[in-house]
Structure formats: structure tokens, C-alpha cells
Amino acid sequence: MMNKKTPFDRVVTDHGNTVLRVCLAVLSSLSDAEDAWSETFIAALRAYPELDENANLEAWLVTIAHRKALDVLRSRSRRAVPVGDVPEPIRAPLATIEPGQEIWEDVASLPPKQRQVIAYRFIAGLSYGEIANIIGGTPEAARRASSDGIAALRAQLTSSCLGQQS
Numbered sequence: 001m002m003n004k005k006t007p008f009d010r011v012v013t014d015h016g017n018t019v020l021r022v023c024l025a026v027l028s029s030l031s032d033a034e035d036a037w038s039e040t041f042i043a044a045l046r047a048y049p050e051l052d053e054n055a056n057l058e059a060w061l062v063t064i065a066h067r068k069a070l071d072v073l074r075s076r077s078r079r080a081v082p083v084g085d086v087p088e089p090i091r092a093p094l095a096t097i098e099p100g101q102e103i104w105e106d107v108a109s110l111p112p113k114q115r116q117v118i119a120y121r122f123i124a125g126l127s128y129g130e131i132a133n134i135i136g137g138t139p140e141a142a143r144r145a146s147s148d149g150i151a152a153l154r155a156q157l158t159s160s161c162l163g164q165q166s
Helices: 008-027 030-050 057-078 103-108 112-123 128-135 139-165
Strands: none
Touching (some): 008 030, 008 057, 008 112, 030 057, 057 112, 057 128, 112 128, 112 139, 128 139
16 A cells, blocks of 8 residues: 655654744744754654654644743753843743734743644644644643643733833
8 A cells, every 4th residue: 555644854844834833832942943943853853753643743843842842941941051141031032923913922921821722823834723732731720721822912002012112
């Protein structure tokens, strides 16, 4: 029987941008997100031959990206940082996802679980069931985190719009 799987380079081309956006949403640092992106596709390349050809590629890749991004977070927390070299917190890298849309700066300021659920739902287009499988918990908890995150974003947007009108 002929293998009907998409060539892996095409998988990277088709889903690379989504994976990078998810990594950025989790990590809020472009360099860390790029590291997680690379690790995601290295792991995916190794596992790809065994993947069922009917599998949801994007959900599979987002799951790997989530885990690799968490690995980067863990490794970052273990790094020794000299006191004199502590960088200022970076809030802007997510703005590079869609130039000119400050909403990504506000997404970066959300608590990690809300930020991840927002990214997986609205960037990767995953269902709440798929999100629950990735981050752990129930679809209802993922839906609630999304709702709380959207409410926080709405409040931030309203506040900044009112501030601009003054």
C-alpha cells in the first residue's frame, strides 16, 4: 500500500508559523520561542514515521510545541543569571506575530494557563477538548481559562482605548 503522508518538509512549511506563534504565546521571548520551535520539529521529525496518516497534524504539533516550550521555561529557570546582567522584562515580542496589533502584548501579560489556552484556541484553532489534553484538565476548565483570558483582554483593551480618548 502506498504511503499517503505529507512529506515532512511540507508539514514544516504548512504548520511552522502556527507552531512559532504557539511557542511565542507560551514563552513571550522570540529567541526562546525559536529554540522551542526547532526542538518541536526535531522531535516531530523523529516521531513522524510512526504517526497515523489520519492524525490531526496541527493538534499533534501543538502538543509537541507546548511540551518543548515548557522544557525551555524549565531550563530558563535553572540558568544562573548574574545580578548585574538581569535584563528588563520583555513584553513586546508577541507583537511581532501580527505587526501593529498590540493585543499580543496584552496576551503576553496574561497568566500562563490563560495565555496558553488563548494561543491554542485562537492561533492554532484547537478545540477545548484538544486543549485540555495538551495542558491537562477538562474541556470545561480550558473553556473557563479562555473566557477569563478574553475578559481580561477586553478589560485591558477598554482601559487602553479610554486612556487614549482622554
